[in-house]
Amino acid sequence: MISVEQPKNIVIVGGVAGGMSCATRLRRLDEKANIIVLERGKYVSYANCGIPYALGNVIKDEAKLHVQTSEKIASWFNIDVRTEVELVAIDRPNKVIHVKCVGNKNGKLHCDIENISYDKLVLALGADAFIPPMKGIDSEHVFTLQTIPDLEQIQSYIATHGCRNAAVIGGGFIGLEAAENLRLLGLNVTILEYLPHIFPPVDHDMAVPLQKEMERNGMRLLLNARITEITPTGSNKPSQILLNGTDPVEADLIIVSVGVRARTAIVEDAGIQIGKSGVIVNDTMQTSDPDIYAVGDMVETPHLVSGHPVRIALAGPANRQGRLAADNICGLSANYRGNVGTAVCKVFDLTVGVVGLSVEALRSMGRGDKTKYLTIHPSHHVGYYPGAEPMVLKVAFEADSGRLLGAQIVGKQGIDKRTDVLAMAIRAGMSVEDLEHVELGYAPPYGAAKDPVNMAGFVGGNILRGLMQPVYAEDLVKEVCFESGDGTQERRLPKKYQVVDVRTPEEFCKGHLIGAVNVPLDTLRRSLHLMDRSKKILAYCQVGYRGYLAYRILKQNGFEAVNLNGGFKAVCVGGYDSLID
Amino acid sequence: MISVEQPKNIVIVGGVAGGMSCATRLRRLDEKANIIVLERGKYVSYANCGIPYALGNVIKDEAKLHVQTSEKIASWFNIDVRTEVELVAIDRPNKVIHVKCVGNKNGKLHCDIENISYDKLVLALGADAFIPPMKGIDSEHVFTLQTIPDLEQIQSYIATHGCRNAAVIGGGFIGLEAAENLRLLGLNVTILEYLPHIFPPVDHDMAVPLQKEMERNGMRLLLNARITEITPTGSNKPSQILLNGTDPVEADLIIVSVGVRARTAIVEDAGIQIGKSGVIVNDTMQTSDPDIYAVGDMVETPHLVSGHPVRIALAGPANRQGRLAADNICGLSANYRGNVGTAVCKVFDLTVGVVGLSVEALRSMGRGDKTKYLTIHPSHHVGYYPGAEPMVLKVAFEADSGRLLGAQIVGKQGIDKRTDVLAMAIRAGMSVEDLEHVELGYAPPYGAAKDPVNMAGFVGGNILRGLMQPVYAEDLVKEVCFESGDGTQERRLPKKYQVVDVRTPEEFCKGHLIGAVNVPLDTLRRSLHLMDRSKKILAYCQVGYRGYLAYRILKQNGFEAVNLNGGFKAVCVGGYDSLID
Known part of the structure; x- marks a missing residue:
């Protein structure tokens, strides 16, 4: 199955999740290929998902975030890893990329600008934190929290400025994780969310318990927040976030986390097809140029429930896409099967899990009328065994067929488990009735003879069969x-x-x-x-x-x-x- | 969908999991039917899964085991519940059953023997703890642990006899739970297992860590134990369990848990078809007599992996079968879809989860040559987040197609989750390669970008594609x-x-x-x-x-x-x- 041609030149741009998964899989499949990984930052293959927790000292040793060092990758995988090297342009007719040194120009290239030729090019450029255009957003106390340098800058700023009041702009995944970890550092934290509720992947009624949990932990929430300006930090007067219709929020540290945008500019300049939110790829991760692959946060892949292409900025899909690109480059047939959008997030003592689409998302797609949903409040294990914790489980399904469309769960225990079980159900194309029949592990410390997932099946089946009208x-x-x-x-x-x-x-x-x-x-x-x-x-x-x-x-x-x-x-x-x- | 004929007489024999699920579903579907539930014991609808934990005072309030009282069932469901009433015979030609009072004959029937006629009869007789024939097995210090009276007898025996040394005969589910809970009471506990390892649903190598965990908690294990006799308890000399080839084991309390046998005698006498291990039913839970249904521990249903009928003595399938029988009696089409054999068990700080068939079971069916398996040792969540615990995950699959055949998992955290995810995969008919693609919730406190289930897919896929030979x-x-x-x-x-x-x-x-x-x-x-x-x-x-x-x-x-x-x-x-x- 492995190609026996001349050694291939394979160049991978981006050395974190998708890029490095691709590079190491390539080496395992092809011992002879020349594999070059170029990474714009200082570090490769680090655990960026852990960054918020390193900020809060939950992860005490930041070194643990470095999953692999360049040296180890070189010695195990014989891969030419070059950090602080940035892609400048792609010359597709000549199959060459132009790259330049960034950072301290420490000899990672032979000259400032270099051309590297490729037989196959894999783009794993990732996504940039989106910086909303507003006055004062470029102040020295405003940060994003995406990379290890971001983390280090925030830590150093807190150490030198003795911050007391932090604001987090944006109440999505990173925003919630950042806010919680700032609170763990003892700061007063305000979350400013543009939308009517935090954590947009879930519906309003499922966000409310998360909001209450944040408030219970001493955080302040400003929903429907319309920020107009961030005033400068000064020695006399602290910086303020000015808002339309609300009093200003004082903040001597601001983290902006309002989403990311795929890094597509160079790709677009090269004439590669771009979709609504990222690079268009087929199910082998090939772009419109068959010698160029793209993976990770920068690409669009199909959402299995909506049927639309989506950009999912999560490490799991990125890793799998990188691996698949390598398979296909090496002649193994392997296809990306699309996303169901599984995600899970910790909010102090609560966990929120989500898969598929929320009811709000289905409505915004015009599918509200064809959707039904159910809400149940089971315990995570039988009530008679000590420590049972309640959960809220909301399941959406097609009104006529019962096909599962989405699930949202909030509670203290067993949330990630049911999220994953429902992710399997949605991937397998199950209907809400099918959930009646699934056979989940039961002993008193772990669940119930009628697991919450079965209960959702019972209730959904009743609605579907007209035995109950909610x-x-x-x-x-x-x-x-x-x-x-x-x-x-x-x-x-x-x-x-x-x-x-x-x-x-x-x-x-x-x-x-x-x-x-x-x-x-x-x-x-x-x-x-x-x-x-x-x-x-x-x-x-x-x-x-x-x-x-x-x-x-x-x-x-x-x-x-x-x-x-x-x-x-x-x-x-x-x-x-x-x-x- | 609901029948509009004359009120049906529906008689259900057995009032715990399967029987009571059937009775309550029947009432929800048919407000007019005459529904009678007969239960041999004193209690209905109690949580027998919690009994071992009540023994160990993990569940401190035994009253919590009573999920529903007869009174509540009568008032909510208008069901005629009669406890301490036992089935004597089924007169199929006349559609009548003969029943008798047991226990204190407290007026549950109009006379000692009564005939009750039925339009539909649902049998949920359950299974009896198997008592191996051996000398001394009927001694007063030998118990089974299946019902609340069993529990009460053991508790009272311990209280009055001041037991110090307990022995548990049989190292399956109930045996392990009983042994652990006796140990929690401070007793010295020896487990005597006939087979070469405890917990027969898993392979030897997966049982070893469980065995070590039990020994770490001060328990003694005797494997391949060949018991010949239990000597009487006496005032001078404690009772001994005599063994072939091993020193006797002293025990002043013995719990026998070597499996259960379906209660089929009366059913067989009535000429209803019985299989190898239980009553034969079709997928609507109908026996060979179309007016008689059977559910729960007493029936055989298809195992989706082996294709053979099996008797599964677990509360989950019993509940679902009872509900399905009610659906079918009321004219709703609903089919039992067979079992994948999902189970989970706590062994002190460890959890063991299993679904499908073990490699040993596959071999005993002659399928060893066509089976491959993989073993991995991932953490339950990313290593850099505090509290990561290792697990052993063993996955068996068909050597040619990759179809998943079974999974076994042992570890401290996240075991029940992966068991359930793999149970969904097996039910959906997935192959080991499909596990590469499943999208599970990831944030550092819950898993990894490459979840253990994905890792199993990667390794299995490599074996399947010939990229790695184990x-x-x-x-x-x-x-x-x-x-x-x-x-x-x-x-x-x-x-x-x-x-x-x-x-x-x-x-x-x-x-x-x-x-x-x-x-x-x-x-x-x-x-x-x-x-x-x-x-x-x-x-x-x-x-x-x-x-x-x-x-x-x-x-x-x-x-x-x-x-x-x-x-x-x-x-x-x-x-x-x-x-x-």
């Missing part, structure tokens, strides 16, 4: 109306509903939906004659199960009914406070 | 020969191998394979001229990766080579001590 808190919130009388205003749900709380009186007294009457489940069958048959009954309980039982009793007794998805807990967890009495 | 420690052990000289005897591997350790000299000095020479990987390319080209090189490193790199270098330089599967660590972990110098 009503969603986010829709009810929009239907809240106000009734005036005696100079007071009262919130209520539309009159079309009889709102029936089937929990116990004790539960009811601690809080319930506006306008609800309490008919405990164990009295429901004998209370049917008290109900108004002309009105739809909105049944609910704490997490949805007794509400579902009530729904089944009501429907089979001739009532129109709906069951509140996820129960009263989903209202509380999701922050739908205006529904609560 | 040699297995279990085969090498059989090839160890002895050379006499000067009155001494020396172990060595067959002369056909040059055994080359490619680790560092420091690693080599701490222990290596017999007859190995040390050629560190970073010197290998310049040492090739020193190697004997006429001999196959057995390359190895610590966990297999550098050995694989060495293998690739050697093969591409014209050498015959093999790489030790799982490296030196697999030799140590798997207990292949005779290979170590």
Whole structure:
């Protein structure tokens, strides 16, 4: 399977995840090839995912981030690794790249500008942190947190300036990790998020518990933040982040993490096809030039749920793409199979996991009407075994076929596990009903005979088969109306509903939906004659199960009914406070 | 979809996992049916999986094991629950069962023997703990641990007899859980296992770390134990377990857990078809009598990997089968899709997970020649994030197609997660190569950009594509020969191998394979001229990766080579001590 031609010149530009995975796989497949890796930075093959945790001293020894040194790569893999060398241009007709030394010009090249010829070129240029254009963004106390030099600069700035108030602009992955780690250093931290909620891969109701967890840990959140300017740092007056419609935020350290942009300029100049967000590649990672491959944060690959090309800036896909490019360069047939967008993130004591698309994302694609979803609140293992922790699990699926479209999970324990299980289900093209049947490991310390994933299957299967009709808190919130009388205003749900709380009186007294009457489940069958048959009954309980039982009793007794998805807990967890009495 | 005929009489015999799941689903689907649940024991719907942990006071409040009370089931589900009622016979022609009161005859029936007619009968009789026929097995200090009365009897016996030395006969799931929990009570515990290793669902090399963990926790293991007799307890002399070929074991408390046998006698008497290990059912859980369904520990269902019917005595399948039987009784089409045999078990600080078939099981089915496997030792999350714990992951697959056949995992953290992910892969019919492509959630606290599951895919894919040829420690052990000289005897591997350790000299000095020479990987390319080209090189490193790199270098330089599967660590972990110098 290995080519027996003349040694190939293979040049890889970019020496971190995708580039280095490609280079080492190439060597394993082809002992004879000339393999050159060019890296713009000082370091190759370092663990950039660990950088936020090194900032917070969670990872105490920064040296641990250096997975491989250039020397080790050279000795194990016989690869010519050149750091602080930057790509300038690609001369495709002559199969040559122009590169230049950056940094301290320490003899990594023979001259300042050098030409390197290639038989195959692999581009793993990565992505640049996006710097939103605003006044003051170039101040000395404003940083990004993407590379080891970024980390070192922030650490040194904190050490020399004694920072107390930090601001993180952007509440995505890196923003949350950066914010948490700054907080661990003892700083006051404010997160400024442009959108209505943090962590955009999940829906609003799933972001709310994350937001509460951050606030519980002493952080401040500014949502819908419209930053107009960052004022300079001065000896008398600290720097301020000025906002439209909100008071300024004081910050003597600012980290900007509002996403990344693929480094495509040079590639585009060379006439290689670029898509909406990155370099276009086929499933062998080949660009529009068959001798040029591209991998990692700079490319677009298909999202298996949306069907659209997406740029996924994560180490896992980058590593696999690099390896696949090497396979294909060496004549092994191997195809990239697209993404399901699995991700997991720690937020203090919580974990959030996500795979596929959120309901908000599906709506923005015009697929909202064809999507249903369910929310459940199972424990991560059986409740009778010590240490059971609750989770919120939200699963979206196609309304007609049941095909899984996405899952979001938040909780303290077992979140990464269910995320991965659901990632497997989505990759395998399973339907929500299929989740009923999956056979997951159970012993009391680990799960339940009906795992949360099975439970999602049961609930989703019921919705799909028409055995249960959910009503969603986010829709009810929009239907809240106000009734005036005696100079007071009262919130209520539309009159079309009889709102029936089937929990116990004790539960009811601690809080319930506006306008609800309490008919405990164990009295429901004998209370049917008290109900108004002309009105739809909105049944609910704490997490949805007794509400579902009530729904089944009501429907089979001739009532129109709906069951509140996820129960009263989903209202509380999701922050739908205006529904609560 | 719901039947609109006359109310059905549905009788369910057995009120724990499968039976009660069936009963409650029936009510949700059919508000009008007459549903009767008969349970032989005192309690329904209790969590028998928690019983070993209640014994060890890990679950401190035994009441927590009672998931549902008869009263709650009656009030929520309008189900006629009768405890302490036992099935005596099934009169199929008349669609009637004969039942009798057991226990304290507290009025659960109108008379001692009653006939109950059914339209549909669901059997969820469960399985009996198997009591091996041996002298003394019926002594008062010998117990099984299956039900709450079992638990109560053992607790009371310990309280009144002040036990110090316990023995557990059988080292399967319940045996291990029972033994660990007895140890947590401070007892000296000996496990007596008939087979050459404990925990039969896994291979010998995967059981060894479990055995070491039990010994580390002060337990004694007797493997290949051939018990001949249990001597009586006496005031002067404690009871002894007598064995063939081994000293007797003193024990003042004995728990027997050598598996269970389906309760099929009455079913067989009624002329219903019985298979090798349990009642035969189709995929709607129907027995050979279309009006009689059977679910749970008493039935055989197909194993998706072996293709053979198996009896799986676990709560998860029982629950799903009960629910499915209800669906089918109510006219909803739902099919049981067979088992992949996912299981997980805690052994002190370790977790063992298993899915599919072990290599030993595949061999016993005559499929050994068509099976390959791989062993890896990844961390449960990236090494640079604090708290990374190693695991051993063994994956078996079809030698030609790569189809996944089984996985076994042992370690401290993240074991249940990978077990479930691999259970999804096996259920989806994936090949070992497919594991390369799966996209699992990664952030430093949870995994790695190349998750252990991906790593298994990389290694398996390499084996499948002929890019790496493994040699297995279990085969090498059989090839160890002895050379006499000067009155001494020396172990060595067959002369056909040059055994080359490619680790560092420091690693080599701490222990290596017999007859190995040390050629560190970073010197290998310049040492090739020193190697004997006429001999196959057995390359190895610590966990297999550098050995694989060495293998690739050697093969591409014209050498015959093999790489030790799982490296030196697999030799140590798997207990292949005779290979170590």
